[in-house]
Amino acid sequence: MTALPNRDRRSERREATRLEIVDAAWRVAREDGLAAVTLREIGRLVGMQAPSLYSHFPSKNAIYDAMFGQAWQQIVTWFDDRPPMPSAPRRALLWLAEGFFDFAVADVARYQLMNRAAVPGFQPSEDAYAHSVAAYGRMRDVLRAAGVRRAADLDLWTAITGGAVDQQLANEPDGTRWRRQLARLVDMFADEVGVAGPKLRRAR
Amino acid sequence: MTALPNRDRRSERREATRLEIVDAAWRVAREDGLAAVTLREIGRLVGMQAPSLYSHFPSKNAIYDAMFGQAWQQIVTWFDDRPPMPSAPRRALLWLAEGFFDFAVADVARYQLMNRAAVPGFQPSEDAYAHSVAAYGRMRDVLRAAGVRRAADLDLWTAITGGAVDQQLANEPDGTRWRRQLARLVDMFADEVGVAGPKLRRAR
DNA sequence: GTCTATATTCTGATAGAC
């Protein structure tokens, strides 16, 4: 009978190589945009010929898929690494809005890949998609803790926070013009949906 | 001395062909997305071989450029063709928000091309860009008429209205889930920046 | 598991006949 070692050095090495490949793909995406991610360029960065990548991923879309799953895991880690959520409801909302905003602006390519239709023809697998559902659930928990539950109110929230991010990225990718409006936006939102607590900013 | 006719039938025909080409490009973009616009496909629709297009446009980017300029002219026409702007400030804001929203949703490819970085490598010419400046000025006039002047308040407005459009297109391209929130968003905004008048919707 | 070589397909653009 063959001995079963509790560490499989071969598959550990294999997994490390896969991570190297995905890392290289991220570097290309950050540098030149998602559309510039090609197998040749990834191969160049990891020191491989492009066809060799097929020993580790069955297709280019499988690489995008790994990136997509990673990105949604990272946003969870991102919030875990931040100062903990404040207990005051409006402070908690601002904490969520700023965390989301900073995450998006920190890596535009990542933010684009997370939202659908960024890469023509790419559809995440069920497994990768599950990570996005989990992360979205975590963000909804924060809103819930602040007393926001109605579906229409959640739609208001996504419009406001997503809008601030999109304007920032479209008009001033390296600035803070819309980030500086987050406290006002949160106050507006909190007033409208009836979140208690003092205003984050005093009225004009 | 050669007679100078006041109509140049040749250049009229030429201009008509240019319009036909741009129209075909729009049809491709609407049907299969901006990325699917290729010279061969445009040629197929207008009944020409792809290289013949170079008799009318110096490059593919020049076609995108014509589309870009057209789109920004169309949004001005769009508002001109609507019922006139109401005089009540909050009604005027809702009129602007709904007009912008409906214009964006009516043709997603057009909306994408109008905002930057939709087509890799495409930069509008100065002439085409001027149309966007003009249209943006018209929208700012509406806000001004409603008493909104501060730069920060304009940023708030673009975040809110752009955010509603982006969420609608990303999550439910053919629905009205975020459109139905526009009146609430306008009320929130109007309260925050101090636009007078009764609420569009009664409080919860 | 990585290589070379190649298949296949698509793109924007140019040359030159008519």
Place this chain on the structure above:
DNA sequence: GTCTATCAGAATATAGAC
């Protein structure tokens, strides 16, 4: 002004030697 023929380059993916 439109055509055919073609270029030059890029892309993903496969076959098969080592």
